[in-house]
Amino acid sequence: MKYMGANELRDAYLKFFESKGHLVMPSFSLVPKNDKSLLLINAGMAPLKPYFTGVEEPPRKRVATCQKCIRTGDIENVGKTSRHGTFFEMLGNFSFGDYFKNEIIPWAWEFITETLSIPKDKLYVTIYLEDDEAFDIWTSKTDVDPSRIFRLGKDDNFWEIGVGPCGPCTEIHFDRGDGKITTVEEFVKAADEDRVVEFWNLVFTQFDKDEEGNYNRLANPNIDTGMGLERITTIMQGVENIFEIDTVKNILGTVSKIAGVEYKTDADKDVSLRIVTDHVKGVTMLICDGVQPSNEGRGYVLRRLLRRAARHGRLLGIKELFLTKIVDSVIENYGSAYPELVEKAAYIKKVVSLEEERFNETIDSGMDILKSYIKELEESNLNVLSGEKVFKLYDTYGFPLELTEEILEEKSMKVDLEGFNKEMKEQRERARAARATTSYMGSDEIPVNKIEATLNTSFDGYGNTKHEATVVILADSAEFREELSEGEEGFLVVDNTPFYAEMGGQVGDTGIITGDNFKAEVIDCKKNPGGKIYHVIKVVQGTITANDIVTLEVDNIRRNNICKNHTATHMLHEALREVLGEHVNQSGSYVDSERLRFDFTHFSALSAEELDKVETLVNEKIMEAYSVCTDIMTIDEAKNSGAMALFDDKYSDEVRVVSIGNFSKELCGGTHVSNSGQIGLFKIVSETGVAAGIRRIEALTGFNAIKHFENKNEIIKEVTSTLKCNEKDILRKLHSQTAELKEKEKEIQELKMKMVQGSEDEILNSVKEIKGVKVIASTVEGLDGNALRDLADKLRDKIGNGVVVLGSGSEGKVNLVAMATRDSLEKGVHCGKIIKEVAAITGGGGGGRPDMAQAGGKNPEKLGDALEKVYELVELLVK
Known part of the structure; x- marks a missing residue:
């Protein structure tokens, strides 16, 4: 058996099936298209489901792919076992009503024993218990030893997911051990002990299971095979761990070098090395396919992988930002198979860098929160942190569960795991409900x-x-x-x-x-x-x-408005690239008859000057009245001509290229104006951020842009009427009135402070003493937050040892402030805790340090009750 690299194996497999009449298709995006049943592509056949179900005609009846996949169901086992990984590649060959068992079984045997030269005495085959047809083909059309074929039940050798296409399967296994296995019982035991490893599953999709549980024969049965590239590579390279195959080992070596930790010298550190390796690989592929870090859906999967990788980098002793260096290694090892990684390298690294920086900030915030939780437990003589709080750390701050457990253990404390798992289960159920799966493809059953x-x-x-x-x-x-x-x-x-x-x-x-x-x-x-x-x-x-x-x-009028917005979207894309740089790429768009929305890759908000440049450039090109032309050409011709295309889109052999003069050229199937001059006018109305590294511009064209200016003009007329001035003098008038208002407000506050100063003695006379701590809890009318703080500061200086809590409320708004002397802090006073409880009574919230805190509320009528609560809280806090 010869050594083969992972890239060499991938190529050999695809070339073999190409020689058998298969169309070799590039990997589909990790983001499913028209399939609501999946969050991410998790199997080689998943993107091909429309062909299996008959709702879409395949480009050829025989197809072979190497499909990128992500699975996170066993994320806790990644790095701890030899097989688990979140990102993997699935080799597959598929027949859509063409060939069946008679062809695929001999082909599989030929590829394994001749192309890969795997010794036949190291191979075993399993078939479904009742599949005599498969047994006959194996024994008549290959030279496999019949005693090496074992019949297993439905759990092992029958593929089905609920209702829909299903069927028996045959699996091919490699024996890592010595001596021949002679019985089913021996085989099952060997498989359980990882002596025997399954590496290729051939599914014979020959039934359609209905709601009643009947297995109806398909008129045109299909073939669906899956062979994990990482797993077959471990066999070909004589290693037992997917982290030791050449491409993955190279990445792990980069992690090891950065951390200054030698692999296989410390079991715990080895786990962290493998987790960083696997997760950064997955992160790189996800970002390349357009996924952005977020707190839900596939963005949450990405964020979780990235943060786990960053956290395990810290456990390895890496202090600085390091993940982009690992990304470089991923691209170096996978770029030949997935050239889009090379093309989008700068963008991928920027997203990773921003997210790693953000995680460093949040992990520090999480540490502060956890320390406060530990202090609360110590003060209450408790040693179990509630599942709700642990989950909040995990979900809100990206704080890994194992880290919380580790830190608590140092304090002889532990996590309420049952409560944490309950919170996690509820979140998963919410996510599942949000996906609203309704069928095999997750689409509405209409x-x-x-x-x-x-x-x-x-x-x-x-x-x-x-x-x-x-x-x-x-x-x-x-x-x-x-x-x-x-x-x-x-x-x-x-x-x-x-x-x-x-x-x-x-x-x-x-x-x-x-x-x-x-x-x-x-x-x-x-x-x-x-x-x-x-x-x-x-x-x-x-x-x-x-x-x-x-x-x-x-409806021609509506169509024409849509065309104007669509052509303007192409022009906006090109203008952004010219003003901001070629890293700008379309991330999404929406075009209707009213406006256009364009999402693009960029890493900071656009300045007013940049927005002005973009808008001016688009309008200049509109006024140059470029012809808008469409040409049909091959995908290679289109790319060679300089036409822009989206990396995650699959294009047919012939594509439509839309050119706007010599300014813009893109692949597009939409409708457009025939001349840029027909757009008339282009106006940007907003620019916002929608995700890490993704910005959004909304704009108007034509008569909608004119209406926008008309509305602005009406507002200006109203302003001039109200200010009793002409348009030229609006700013001068506003500055003058603003200055006058500030002066009046200052005078009012000074008067209020004089009134308050007169009542300082009255407030000081209201002092109560609780366990040796002086307490002031008083309402002061008509003061804003700044004045309230000044007054509290003065009162604190005068009482010597104690705490001052003041509140002011009017017009549906409450201001609260608490200040404490150093002596009172030593006795247990904590302004942050006091203000939090007090503010809650007024329908608000807030917090702060032990010596000073402030808050707001929205129920002034509750202010008296809230301040009365202060005495009770001090009683509880003071030791």
């Missing part, structure tokens, strides 16, 4: 989502917004229909439509459909998961019937 892949629906509306077509399908939300009558809403499919279906950030067209006996409004136009175009309609007159010849007419 009839138009089940249209056969062989049905053709085409769009012919680039230069044409009205033409005739034939009604192919009618449906409502529950079933296919032969007709829809006046007042009914439903779905309509025609063979050819001028209506643009929502796609690529551009909304669907609206308009009307008419026939001899009916009229219907088109409310929206969409594509189902299989890419079939359907119209959401409401019949306003008569009855529409399947096979009717109809006239479809797009």
Whole structure:
């Protein structure tokens, strides 16, 4: 058996199946497309589900891929076992109703024993208990020793997930041990002990399981195989751990070098080295595919991986920011297979760097919070930290559970694990509910989502917004229909439509459909998961019937406004790249008839000057009245011509390239104006951040931009009328009035302070003494926060040893301040704790240091009750 590198193995597998007539497709993005059932792609076949279900026609009936995958279900085991990893690659070959068992079983044996030269006496095969067909093929079409084939039950050799496509499978195993296994019992024991390792699963998808549990034979059975690249590489390289294969070992070596820790000298440190290696690999791939750190969904997966990696770097003794150095190593080892990693290297590293910096800040905040929790436990003579607080540290501050356990253990304390797990379970249930899975593809179970892949629906509306077509399908939300009558809403499919279906950030067209006996409004136009175009309609007159010849007419005014915004989006993209730099790439967009929204990669808010430059550049190019041209070319021709494309989009062999003069060139299937001058005017109305490293611009074009200026003009007229001045003098007048107001406010505050000073003696006479600590809790009317602090400071100086809590409330607002002397702190007084409880009574919140704290509230009528509570709190705090 010859040594083979992971990159060499990947290439060998894909070339082998290419020689068997398979189309080798590049890996799909880790972010699922049109599949609500998955958060991230977790198996090689997952992106191909539309082909298996028949809702989309595959580009070829035989396909082979090496698919990037992420699984985090066993994240706690990563680094602790030899097999667990969050990111992995799945080699797979697939047949969509073409070949079946007769072909794949001999091919698999040929690849393993001839291409890879794995000794036949190291291999075992398992099949489903009842699959005599597979046994006959194995024994008649390969030279496998029949005594090395074992029959196992449904749990081991039958693939199914709920209802839908399923079937038996055959698995191929490698024996790491010596001596022949002769019985099923011996084989199962060897597998449990990791002596025997399964590395290739061939699934024979030949049934469709229905709701009643019946297994109905598929007319066209499919083949779905999966072989983990990391696992087969461990076999080919004679290692037992996925962290010891060449590509992963190289990354681990980088981590080891940065940490100054030699691998395999300390078991605990080895775990941290492996976790950093695995997680940064996953993080790099996720960011490359457009995932951004956030507190929910796939962004939360990314943030969790990144923060765990950063935390384990700290455990290894790494003090400085280091994750981008590991990213370099990931790109070096995987860039040849995934060139988009090289193209997006700077962007990936910037996102990682920003998130690592943010984590360093939050971990320090988490440490402060944990210390306060420990102090509370000590003061209460308790030794178990509640699951709720542990989860808050974990979820809000990214504070790992094991770190909390470790720190508590040093204090002879422990975590309420049951409570923590309950909180974690509730969060997972919330996330699951948010994904709202409803079917195999997670899409709504409406009839138009089940249209056969062989049905053709085409769009012919680039230069044409009205033409005739034939009604192919009618449906409502529950079933296919032969007709829809006046007042009914439903779905309509025609063979050819001028209506643009929502796609690529551009909304669907609206308009009307008419026939001899009916009229219907088109409310929206969409594509189902299989890419079939359907119209959401409401019949306003008569009855529409399947096979009717109809006239479809797009709302031209709305379409024209959409076109203006879409073309302006391309121009904005190019202007941003020219003003900010070539790191700017589209991250998302939304275009309708009212406005455009454009998300892009950039790492700081745009300055007013930068926004002005971008807006001016777009308007200059609009006024140059560039022709907007579209060309159909191959994907390679398009890229060679300089056309921009999104890395995570899959394009067909031929693509549509939209050019705006010599200014902008992008791959795009949307509708556009024919000349940039038709846009008229471009106005940016907002610029905000939506995620780490992602900014968003919203803008208006044409008459909507003009309306924006008209509205601003009306506001200016109202201001001039109110200020009784002309437009030129607005700023001067405002500055003058603002200065006057500030002066008046200052005078008012001085008067209030004089009034308060007169009542200082009265406040001091209200002092109560509790356990040797003087306490003032008093209401002072009409003071703002600054004046209240000044007064509290003076009173604290005068009482010598004690605490002062003052409150002021008016017009639905409460200000509270607490200050304490050093002597009173030694006796247990804590202003932060006092103010938190007091503010809660007034419907607010706040906190602060032991010697000074402030808060706000919104119920002035509760101020008396709140201040009365101060005496009770001091009684509890003072030792």
